[in-house]
Amino acid sequence: MTNDKVLQVRNLSKVYGKGCSKCFELTGPEHNTNICPHCGSVVAAHDISFDLYKGEILGIMGESGSGKSTAVKNLFFDEIPSSGQAIFFDEGKQYDLFNLNAQQKRHLRNHRFGMVYQNPHLGLNFNVSAGGNIAERLLMSQLSNYQEIRERAIELLHRTEVLTERMDEMPKNFSGGMQQRVQIAKALATNPTLLFLDEVTTGLDLSVQAAILDLIMEIQRESETAMIAVTHDLGVIRLLAGRTIVMKYGRIIESGLTDQILEDPQDAYTQRLVASAL
Amino acid sequence: MNIQPILEVEDFSKTFILHEQGKSLPSSQSVFLKAFPGRLTALIGPTGAGKSTVLKGIYRTYLPTSGRIMFTTGQGQILDLALADEHKILELRQEEIGFVTQFLHTLPRQSTEDVVAMPLIKEGVPHDIALEKARDILGKLNLPERLWAVSPATFSGGEKQRVNLARGLLAQPRLLLLDEPTASLDAKTTDRVIELIQNLKETGTAMIAIFHDMDLVKKLADDVVKLEPPVGTEHFFNSNTNEVA
Numbered sequence: 280m281t282n283d284k285v286l287q288v289r290n291l292s293k294v295y296g297k298g299c300s301k302c303f304e305l306t307g308p309e310h311n312t313n314i315c316p317h318c319g320s321v322v323a324a325h326d327i328s329f330d331l332y333k334g335e336i337l338g339i340m341g342e343s344g345s346g347k348s349t350a351v352k353n354l355f356f357d358e359i360p361s362s363g364q365a366i367f368f369d370e371g372k373q374y375d376l377f378n379l380n381a382q383q384k385r386h387l388r389n390h391r392f393g394m395v396y397q398n399p400h401l402g403l404n405f406n407v408s409a410g411g412n413i414a415e416r417l418l419m420s421q422l423s424n425y426q427e428i429r430e431r432a433i434e435l436l437h438r439t440e441v442l443t444e445r446m447d448e449m450p451k452n453f454s455g456g457m458q459q460r461v462q463i464a465k466a467l468a469t470n471p472t473l474l475f476l477d478e479v480t481t482g483l484d485l486s487v488q489a490a491i492l493d494l495i496m497e498i499q500r501e502s503e504t505a506m507i508a509v510t511h512d513l514g515v516i517r518l519l520a521g522r523t524i525v526m527k528y529g530r531i532i533e534s535g536l537t538d539q540i541l542e543d544p545q546d547a548y549t550q551r552l553v554a555s556a557l
Numbered sequence: 558m559n560i561q562p563i564l565e566v567e568d569f570s571k572t573f574i575l576h577e578q579g580k581s582l583p584s585s586q587s588v589f590l591k592a593f594p595g596r597l598t599a600l601i602g603p604t605g606a607g608k609s610t611v612l613k614g615i616y617r618t619y620l621p622t623s624g625r626i627m628f629t630t631g632q633g634q635i636l637d638l639a640l641a642d643e644h645k646i647l648e649l650r651q652e653e654i655g656f657v658t659q660f661l662h663t664l665p666r667q668s669t670e671d672v673v674a675m676p677l678i679k680e681g682v683p684h685d686i687a688l689e690k691a692r693d694i695l696g697k698l699n700l701p702e703r704l705w706a707v708s709p710a711t712f713s714g715g716e717k718q719r720v721n722l723a724r725g726l727l728a729q730p731r732l733l734l735l736d737e738p739t740a741s742l743d744a745k746t747t748d749r750v751i752e753l754i755q756n757l758k759e760t761g762t763a764m765i766a767i768f769h770d771m772d773l774v775k776k777l778a779d780d781v782v783k784l785e786p787p788v789g790t791e792h793f794f795n796s797n798t799n800e801v802a
């Protein structure tokens with residue numbers, strides 16, 4: 280089983296602000312804040328540790344501001360962590376994520392990782408067409424022949440159920456659900472080993488949400504891509520994630536099998552969260 | 558009798574700590590039971606005796622408070638399900654341990670026949686063969702054919718139960734847990750379920766089933782374990798200190 284590990288995160292921390300020696304002591308669930316009263320820094324995430332295996336979907340849930348996106352952004356190199364370690368295992372190689380040079384980071388981001396942002400403006404280039412967005416990502420990989428790239432883009436849009444007739448339209452013409460599909464197509468373009476999903480279905484109509492969730496499950500079944508799914512929607516967690524992490528004020532307060540987290544939550548906060556969602 | 562159990566539950570107890578209500582609720586107490594290949598162990602007892610709690614504890618939907626749940630895997634490895642690594646539990650759920658409950662969580666676009674065939678497809682059975690088997694068992698369980706291609710998301714309780722049974726039985730796990738598998742079924746379908754459970758026993762599956770109908774116990778059980786509601790039921794504590802009041 281250990282051969283199937285994709286990601287190992289240990290003690291990841293991210294502090295916004297200058298930080299002080301009291302930051303970690305004075306923040307967290309027991310202090311009901313992530314802001315250090317001593318220096319005013321935000322402890323957005325602290326002491327985050329978990330493992331992710333091939334083909335697995337790990338859920339991260341928690342209320343707004345609990346540090347879910349922060350955890351994911353640090354792993355995708357959108358942010359630089361304050362401390363901690365993350366090892367990415369891929370094709371027999373091992374990458375110490377927080378000690379790579381810029382070129383190595385770019386390589387992983389462009390080829391081995393995929394990200395679907397809650398806000399499509401972060402994941403898509405709104406100045407080029409849907410097809411162009413996918414082509415941009417493919418151009419950074421081995422494909423260089425125009426025809427090959429176009430064919431692969433069509434295949435991906437077809438896969439994510441975006442009408443291929445519309446591939447030359449700009450993303451701003453698309454509905455929210457469609458923009459998410461284009462983001463997913465773009466993220467999948469290079470057959471990534473690891474896919475980050477940050478609130479992929481938030482703000483979409485129920486039927487559109489359902490279709491996107493179906494799509495994600497299909498991708499998981501077909502490709503064995505490991506995924507981290509950030510959401511505050513317990514229904515999404517239940518459907519997608521085998522294991523779940525619960526965060527509050529930057530810390531992991533509980534983690535376990537998803538059905539256990541939802542049916543036998545141990546922590547008072549998780550119990551309240553689950554009860555209020557019923 | 559000289560067969561080895563594949564599961565031995567030893568002194569299992571579960572107490573829920575409900576922080577919001579400041580309460581601790583003993584739910585199952587000192588449960589001992591075994592499951593054998595090709596045999597069915599019936600769990601009986603009044604409502605609130607903790608029967609479902611035991612099954613959920615074995616499946617690790619509930620974290621046991623104490624006790625050991627020793628399972629012998631297909632590879633001959635013996636492990637305590639109460640302590641096993643989460644990835645190991647997920648692997649066992651996929652390959653060796655099935656659970657038929659009254660609840661069904663599925664994706665809205667997945668058809669009933671796909672839901673039922675999924676465990677076989679994941680095992681590598683070709684799609685068309687898996688679908689054929691799924692339809693066959695759905696037919697045996699009297700689920701109207703017009704529902705096979707539809708998502709079970711909006712099915713009635715009895716229809717969902719048929720889908721759960723079809724999926725659970727078709728997968729032929731080494732250990733199958735059944736929580737009142739016929740609770741919302743008519744007499745005719747119940748007879749079919751009895752037949753299917755008997756067939757599954759013959760293939761060597763070990764089963765633990767909760768029945769409230771003694772007639773079913775008589776027909777299907779090889780061993781019977783009776784549970785009583787835990788004594789000294791609720792304890793209140795000060796939720797700020799978590800100490801027993």
Ligand SMILES: Nc1ncnc2c1ncn2[C@@H]1O[C@H](COP(=O)(O)OP(=O)(O)OP(=O)(O)O)[C@@H](O)[C@H]1O
Nearest residue numbers: 295313321323342343344345346347348349350511
């Ligand atoms: N660039 C930044 N500068 C300062 N503080 C930040 C920055 N980015 C995030 N934070 C703070 O870090 C904390 C965690 O933010 P994060 O975006 O990870 O939350 P989240 O769990 O994803 O919330 P949501 O569910 O609302 O998306 C918040 O208190 C947020 O205000």
Ligand SMILES: Nc1ncnc2c1ncn2[C@@H]1O[C@H](COP(=O)(O)OP(=O)(O)O)[C@@H](O)[C@H]1O
Nearest residue numbers: 542543573584603604605606607608609610611
């Ligand atoms: N998730 C839970 N949280 C809190 N209490 C629970 C939970 N599940 C079961 N219980 C309680 O545990 C006791 C035993 O329940 P259960 O195992 O369902 O009994 P049975 O199946 O024998 O009728 C009941 O008092 C029930 O309310």
Ligand SMILES: [Mg+2]
Nearest residue numbers: 347348349477
């Ligand atoms: Mg966020």
Ligand SMILES: [Mg+2]
Nearest residue numbers: 608609610736
């Ligand atoms: Mg019950």
Ligand SMILES: [Zn+2]
Nearest residue numbers: 299302315318
């Ligand atoms: Zn500080």
